[in-house]
C-alpha cells in the first residue's frame with residue numbers, strides 16, 4: 001500500500017467511524033471549538049486560517065481552510081461544521097489545523 005493510499009484509507013476510517021457522532025453533534029447545534037482547547041492547541045487550530053503560525057506550520061497554504069478539508073463535515077456554504085478531530089464541537093469553515101487534508105478533487 002503506498003503512502004498516499006494508506007493516508008486515504010486512514011481518512012476513510014476516521015471519517016467513517018465518526019460520521020454518526022458528527023451528525024449528532026450538528027443536529028444539536030454544537031459549540032465552536034475554542035483555540036485554547038487542549039486538542040486545538042496541539043493541532044495548531046485557528047478559527048481564522050490567516051492567523052496560522054507560519055513559523056510553526058510552514059506547510060500551510062493560504063488556500064487551505066476547513067471548508068475545503070476532507071475531514072470537514074459541513075456543507076460548502078456552511079460557516080462552520082463538525083470535524084471528527086473535535087468531537088461534539090464545530091470548527092469554522094475559515095479555520096485550519098495541522099491535520100488539514102485536501103478534499104479529493
Ligand code: SF4
Nearest residue numbers: 066069072083097100
Ligand atoms: S483543517 Fe480539517 S482536520 Fe483540521 S480542524 Fe479543519 S476540518 Fe478538521
